[in-house]
Amino acid sequence: MYRASDEVDNEAWLADLERACDRLDLPSETRSRAADLFLSTVPDGDRSKQPALAAALYVATLATGERRSQGEVADAVGVSRLSVQQRWKSLMESAGLEPPSW
Numbered sequence: 001m002y003r004a005s006d007e008v009d010n011e012a013w014l015a016d017l018e019r020a021c022d023r024l025d026l027p028s029e030t031r032s033r034a035a036d037l038f039l040s041t042v043p044d045g046d047r048s049k050q051p052a053l054a055a056a057l058y059v060a061t062l063a064t065g066e067r068r069s070q071g072e073v074a075d076a077v078g079v080s081r082l083s084v085q086q087r088w089k090s091l092m093e094s095a096g097l098e099p100p101s102w
Contacts, residue, residue, distance in 0.1 A: 002039040013049050020076040034060035054079045055087035
């Protein structure tokens with residue numbers, strides 16, 4: 001859960017998320033889920049926000065069946081694949097979702 005002011009405070013990051021979603025050609029359900037995940041867990045430091053955004057986007061693709069690889073998501077957001085890899089499982093678990101067991 002997040003406050004409405006979080007959307008305003010992170011408007012630029014949400015615009016980055018939309019651009020990444022455009023690059024990945026993702027539907028509105030995935031975009032919305034990614035924004036919710038990001039805003040629910042947004043870190044305090046700006047340096048951590050881009051990797052957190054990438055992890056939220058990756059988790060959203062898994063949760064909505066629009067699977068994209070960690071590398072594809074990382075490239076679309078502009079972070080390393082390792083940034084996504086290190087964050088996605090804990091984000092998924094904190095959101096109450098079951099990580100895949102592949």
